[in-house]
Amino acid sequence: MITARAPATTANLGSGYDTFGAALQRPADEVTVRRAAETTISVSGVGSAGIPTAPGENTAGVVAETLDTPAAIEIQKGVRPASGMGSSAASAAAAAVALNELYDRGLSRTELVSVAAEGEVAASGEVHADNVAPALLGGFTITRPDGTTVVEPDLSLVVCLPEEVVPTRAAREAVPESLSVSDHVETVRNAATLTVGMCRSAPGLVGRGLDDPVVTPARAALVTGYETVRERALAAGATGVTVSGSGPGVLAVARPETQSAVAQAMVDGFASAGVGAEAVQTSVGGGATLVDTA
Numbered sequence: 001m002i003t004a005r006a007p008a009t010t011a012n013l014g015s016g017y018d019t020f021g022a023a024l025q026r027p028a029d030e031v032t033v034r035r036a037a038e039t040t041i042s043v044s045g046v047g048s049a050g051i052p053t054a055p056g057e058n059t060a061g062v063v064a065e066t067l068d069t070p071a072a073i074e075i076q077k078g079v080r081p082a083s084g085m086g087s088s089a090a091s092a093a094a095a096a097v098a099l100n101e102l103y104d105r106g107l108s109r110t111e112l113v114s115v116a117a118e119g120e121v122a123a124s125g126e127v128h129a130d131n132v133a134p135a136l137l138g139g140f141t142i143t144r145p146d147g148t149t150v151v152e153p154d155l156s157l158v159v160c161l162p163e164e165v166v167p168t169r170a171a172r173e174a175v176p177e178s179l180s181v182s183d184h185v186e187t188v189r190n191a192a193t194l195t196v197g198m199c200r201s202a203p204g205l206v207g208r209g210l211d212d213p214v215v216t217p218a219r220a221a222l223v224t225g226y227e228t229v230r231e232r233a234l235a236a237g238a239t240g241v242t243v244s245g246s247g248p249g250v251l252a253v254a255r256p257e258t259q260s261a262v263a264q265a266m267v268d269g270f271a272s273a274g275v276g277a278e279a280v281q282t283s284v285g286g287g288a289t290l291v292d293t294a
């Protein structure tokens, strides 16, 4: 029996659609696997009722199939599904680490990124690795087809989760199919600013680099109260705000001394739009770990 834990993540960070991601110090999923003749899945914890247990429809089940490692898989959800915090990726990453160990496959964490990304197809219909890469490797990640670059900034974050659901598939359908050259220039400028900020653990640069004229405006329209939440977070000291992953979670970059005020301002912002919400005060954290190898 093997248990692995993988963290929540925030993908895109505004200007880095399908490219940037960051591991969050909390919350996390835990996945326990035992050898079996065929794969079965049980799910408990936060939001577990809505998660499919058919192996072909569950990210962890797809990972077991990709690795050819049939197992009884128990998923303990700590990351709320459809929240914009990489819930499906956390399960896929934890399953990949646990199954790799259970069957002694010997794959590196980097090799497991593409395995876990296959699992994401079950959740969104497309392969994208910007959640599974940080869930496996930790830190801030830049995912490319030929590999992933990782830096480990010291950065305070808030993710505010409204009591609404935006399925990843719907959020992907909202993304414009083309952009103007001026929007391209602005996006490159912001992505570069954000990357330098991550390398320097500089919340001011990271916050400015979250701005994105293309994907975020289209998706913000799916999040009730987004503009109010954004304005209040900035007024409380956030250095930048964007949609977390495909939403509806909203990500703010904070400084340690403003983090709790930003969290409260975001909850209040959603409340003023008539939406209940929970704020998670967190930071950029590490990647998946084995927690039990009994």
Ligand code: HSE
Binding pocket: 011, 012, 017, 018, 019, 084, 086, 128, 130, 131, 168, 171, 172, 245, 246
């Ligand atoms: N990059 C993906 C998207 C992440 O924004 O659709 C999904 O969590």
